[in-house]
Amino acid sequence: MAKAITLSNGRTWKTQKDALAHFKAMLDRYDNQDVIDTRADHEDLVVLLERYDEAITDGPSKTGTGIDYFTRTLNNFKGFATAGFWVHREDGTATDFSYISAVKGQPKGPSKEFYDACRAAVQEDLHAAKLKFFKEYADTDGYVPCEVTGQQIAYQDAHLDHAGHTFNQIVSSFRAARGWTLEVPNGIVSLPADGQTQSTLIDPAVAKAFVDFHHSLATLRIVLSTVNLSMAARQRQPTIRRPVPLQCSSNPA
Missing domain, CATH: 3.10.450.40 (Nuclear Transport Factor 2; Chain: A,)
Structure with a gap:
């Protein structure tokens, strides 16, 4: 109902x-x-x-x-x-x-806050990787092919997709590796405060550890932002013609 x-x-x-x-x-x-x-x-x-x-x-x-x-x-x-x-x-x-x-009418809860904080930790690197990919591979009109449809797409219409391991899987694996499967310890995540629109990882060492862990597992590809990713995700280990490489930023947190 x-x-x-x-x-x-x-x-x-x-x-x-x-x-x-x-x-x-x-x-x-x-x-x-x-x-x-x-x-x-x-x-x-x-x-x-x-x-x-x-x-x-x-x-x-x-x-x-x-x-x-x-x-x-x-x-x-x-x-x-x-x-x-x-x-x-x-x-x-x-x-x-x-x-x-x-x-x-319900809080996101500690698991979702940790997920958001992990996303914030790698966001700068993901953005840089997408920019670098388009700079290197775009044609004279600024287009690259979508890995799912083959359609030529512009930067603003492109989505950086986690193929293979999803981002959620990477976060879950990181928690398991640190023994945080049941709960995330207090003091790990800073909840959004005034003017802070994202949860963040408090300890720079934890932030760096997650960035390194993510980069070791993530396989990224460019897809059209409106493509049905739920269908594309059925093939979690696709053959990617041009994978998007990641490099750590100087400040991962």
């Missing part, structure tokens, strides 16, 4: 999907750095953040000292960016929050 979503202001959706679509459409109505100035939108975000704080208990309150306003803000990661909502508080501080997590 579909799970209805109800906020404290009386807003109700029959399913999570409908609620997520509502907030996604809201985000799309604004440009980056815009203040969410429509009264109904602002009120919906206020009660959504209330729901977030009630559900996500393994981090500091996002509401903090009180809400002043919301903006659509571009969150910059290593190699990519994505738009999201930020709450600006009455004391002048601000931070991001996930409307998806708020709607679903």
